[in-house]
Amino acid sequence: MKGDVVRDILTVTLNPALDLATSAPQVRPNEKLRCTQPDPDPGGGGLNVARAIHQLGGTARPFVALGGNTGDTVQQLLEKAGLDIIAYDAPGDTRQSLAVTDLSTSEQFRFMLAGPDWNAAQLQAMRMSLVSVTQPNGFVVLSGSGPNGAAPDLYAEICQDLSQTDAEILIDTSGPALAHLAAGQDRPPFMLRMDQREAETLARRPLVTRKDSADFAKYLVDQGAARTVIVARGRDGSVLADGQQQLRVNAANVEVRSRVGAGDSFLGGLTMALARDLPMEDAFRYGAAAASAACMTEGTQLCLLSDFENVLLQTQIETL
Template sequence: MRDILTVTLNPALDLATSAFQVRPNEKLRCAQPHPDPGGGGLNVARAVHQLGGTARPFVALGGNTGSVVKQLLENAGLDIIVHDAPGDTRQSLAVTDLSTSEQFRFMLAGPDWNAAQLQAMRISLAAIAKPNGFIVLSGSGPNGASPNLYAEICQDLSQIDAEILIDTSGPPLAHLAAGQDRPPFLLRMDQHEAETLARRPLVTRKDSADFAKHLVDQGAARTVIVARGRDGSVLADGQQQLRVNAANIEVRSRVGAGDSFIGGFTMALARDLPLGEAFRHGAAAASAACMTEGTQLCLLPDFQAVLPLTQIETL
C-alpha cells in the first residue's frame, strides 16, 4: 500500500451528545459527551485506519485541548506527526435532538497563525512528504491563512511525485476552483458548495457532472467530485463522467461522511485500484459513516455490507 499523509491544520476535539429536545433560552440537560479527535484530515486518517489501512496524520496541536486530542489519536493506534500550533486547539459540539433526530453542530474557532508560523508549517510538511504517495489536505485552513494556502502547499510539493487530494470549503475552495498552475489530483465538494461556485442550481446529476468537468477544464484539479447527498456523487476527470449511488441505509449521523468518503477513496487508490473502483469505495465508506452514532466514522463491517450495494454508472 502506498503512503497516505493526511494534513489537519485546524483540528478539533469533537464532542457528541444528545438532549431530549433542543429549545432556545433553556438549560438543556445533555447525555455524557463522547470525545473524538476531529478535523478533516484526522477524520480521513481515522477512516483509513478503521477500514484496515494505514495513514500518517500531520496535525497542528496546541494547549490542553491539543494534548487531549493527541492522547485520543494515540489510543486509536494512529502514528501521528505533531506540529506545534500557536494556540489552544479548538473544540466542536454535535448535539442530537432526540425528539426529532435532528443534529445541531457548533464549530468553535481555532488559534490565529502569523506568516512566519505558516511558513514554518509548510517547510515541515514538505520535509515529511513521501514520493509516490497520496497527500490529503482536508478541512478548514488555520485562522490567519490566506485563501491560497492549499494552492501554495501544492506548489511546495510539486517536486515530489505524489498525488494531492483536497476537500475544503469557503474562500480556499473558491481560490482552487478558479484554476491553478499546478492543479491537485482531486478536488471534492458537496452540492451546495458546487452550486455556490456555479452561481446557479445544479438540478440533475448531469448538471453537477458537467460543472465538475468545467472545473477540470479550467485547471481546478485533474479530477473533481461533487457529492449530491442521498443522490450519490458524480465525478469528472476530463475523459469520463461517472455517478455512484448512495446505499439505502438508516442514517444515524452524517458527521464525518465526507471525510470517510475521502478515506475510502484514497485507500483504494493507495492499493492501486482503478479510479472508478476507488470512487465506489469512497461512496461505501461515506454510507458506512452514516450508519454509526455521533462521530464514530465508518466501520469495516458496515463498509463491507454496503459495498455490494454501491454501483457506478457512466453519465
C-alpha cells in the same frame, strides 16, 4: 478492503478539534439543556480521513497541528486509537466542536469553535515541515478548514510546495479556499471534492440533475481547478469528472444515524483504494461505501469495516 498498500498516505489537519457528541431531549432556545455524557473524538477533516482509513484496515500518517491542553487530549485519543501521528506545534490551543442531537426530531446541531491564529512566519515554517515529511509519489490529503490567519491560497501554495515530491494531492475544503482552487491553478491538485451546496455556490446556479453536477465538475477540470473533481449529491450519490469520463456512484440505502464525517470517510475509502493501486472506478465505489457506512454509526464514530463491506455490495458505478 483487500490488497497491499503500495503508496504512502499523509493526511494534513491544520485546524483540528476535540469533537464532543451528545444529545438532549429537545433543543430549545433560552433554556438550560440537560445533555447526555459527551463522547469525545479527535476531529478535523484530515484526522477523520486518517481515522476512517485506519478503521477500514489501512494505514495513514496524520500530520496535525496541536496546542494546549485540548491538543494534548486530541493526541491521547489519536494514540489510543492506534494512529502514529506527526504532531506539529500549533501557535495556540486546539479548538473544540460540539454536536448535539435533538432526540425529539433526530435533528443534529453542530457548533464549531475557532482555532488559534497563525502569522505568516508560522505558516511558512509549517509548510516547510510538511514538505520534509511528504514521501515521494505518495498521496497527500488536505481536508477541512485552513488555520485562522491563512490566506485563501494556502492549499494552492502547498500544492506548489509539494510539486517537487511528485505526491498526488486530494483536497476537500470550503469557502474562500475552495473558491480560489476552483478558479484554476498552475499546478492543480490531483483531486478536488465538494458537496452539492458548495458546487452550486461556485456555479451561481442550481445543479438540479446528476448531469448538471457532472458537467460543472468537468468545467472545473477544464478550468484547472483539479485533474479530477467530485461533487457529492447526498442521497443521490456522487458524480466525478476527470476530463475523459463522467461517472456517478449511488449512495447505499441505509438508516442514517449521523452524517458527521461522511465526506471524510468518502475521501478515506477512495484514497486507500488508490494507494492500493485499484482503478478509479473501484476507488469511487469504495469512497461511496465508506461514506454510507459512516452514516450508519452514532456521533463521530465514522465508518466501520463490517458496515463498509455490506454496503459495498449495494454500491454501483454508472457512466453519465
